[in-house]
Amino acid sequence: MKYYLCMEIGGTNLRYGAVSEDFQLLSFSKIKTEALSDAVRKDDYINGLLQPLVKKYGSENIRCLSLSIASLMDEKRSMCYSSPNIKGFDNLPLADILRKKTGMPVFMERDVNTSLLYDIWKKGYDKSGIIIGIYIGTGLGNAMCIDGRIYRGSTGSSCELGHIPLYGLTEECGCGKAGCIEIKASGKALEKLAAEKFNCPVKEIFKLHRSSEEAKNTVNMCAIAAATEITILDPKHVILGGGVVEMEGFPLEEFINAVRVNLRVPNPRNAFRIELSSFDAHAGIVGAAINAAGIMGPLH
Numbered sequence: 001m002k003y004y005l006c007m008e009i010g011g012t013n014l015r016y017g018a019v020s021e022d023f024q025l026l027s028f029s030k031i032k033t034e035a036l037s038d039a040v041r042k043d044d045y046i047n048g049l050l051q052p053l054v055k056k057y058g059s060e061n062i063r064c065l066s067l068s069i070a071s072l073m074d075e076k077r078s079m080c081y082s083s084p085n086i087k088g089f090d091n092l093p094l095a096d097i098l099r100k101k102t103g104m105p106v107f108m109e110r111d112v113n114t115s116l117l118y119d120i121w122k123k124g125y126d127k128s129g130i131i132i133g134i135y136i137g138t139g140l141g142n143a144m145c146i147d148g149r150i151y152r153g154s155t156g157s158s159c160e161l162g163h164i165p166l167y168g169l170t171e172e173c174g175c176g177k178a179g180c181i182e183i184k185a186s187g188k189a190l191e192k193l194a195a196e197k198f199n200c201p202v203k204e205i206f207k208l209h210r211s212s213e214e215a216k217n218t219v220n221m222c223a224i225a226a227a228t229e230i231t232i233l234d235p236k237h238v239i240l241g242g243g244v245v246e247m248e249g250f251p252l253e254e255f256i257n258a259v260r261v262n263l264r265v266p267n268p269r270n271a272f273r274i275e276l277s278s279f280d281a282h283a284g285i286v287g288a289a290i291n292a293a294g295i296m297g298p299l300h
């Protein structure tokens with residue numbers, strides 16, 4: 001048996017574990033990202049976390065280390081350009097320094113892409129054609145899989161759906177550009193509403209205020225972004241996930257209807273279906289193993 005060591009580095013949580021060659025989760029740990037953020041030597045810190053797993057499974061049985069990260073990265077997936085909420089990840093050649101430190105092959109991929117790979121695997125979809133994932137979390141995440149391969153774009157920065165321009169919006173986005181749709185269509189937008197308008201915890205915003213104009217507008221903005229991509233691509237499957245969709249009272253039917261009315265007739269409107277993501281906590285870990293297996297090729 002061969003194993004994949006996998007790690008998902010998010011702004012808040014760091015998850016890691018071992019995954020078997022047939023993508024079964026064998027061990028799983030979740031800690032705060034804070035200590036990695038504070039560590040001067042990121043390679044020493046990550047290697048320290050992985051050592052017990054290397055001992056347990058045997059270095060000769062480990063195929064690689066595969067990372068899933070909330071970061072913009074280069075097309076070769078060796079450089080993290082920036083990762084909001086994690087210190088020291090700006091222009092960090094993470095894959096290279098970890099390769100040197102651990103002696104293992106190291107792969108990395110954006111978290112939305114590993115999530116989509118996991119969802120496709122779990123649902124058992126035929127991989128031909130285009131499958132997209134819309135993940136409404138802190139930001140408006142998006143991933144695209146074409147004939148079984150994640151589409152990365154020519155510079156590695158495809159699928160930045162949250163950063164399409166919205167006419168008339170002049171506010172500055174976290175990416176440094178003004179007028180991105182994510183300012184109005186994301187968990188961040190809901191956080192702002194919860195704090196400044198409703199004075200309630202963000203996780204209760206749909207439970208308490210789903211019929212408010214402001215909450216409806218946020219959902220509509222997310223739907224407009226989704227409809228834009230579906231209009232261009234006419235995908236075979238559309239998967240919807242992310243923390244906002246999981247929130248109590250999220251108006252799923254209203255979201256689906258708002259996407260539908262913005263699609264052309266007869267198609268893609270008539271063919272349009274939303275399938276929900278698995279929402280599994282280990283999706284990024286197993287998805288990272290699936291990504292590495294796709295790059296390294298079959299075992300036997």
Ligand SMILES: [Zn+2]
Pocket residue numbers: 162163173174175176177180182
């Ligand atoms: Zn932006």
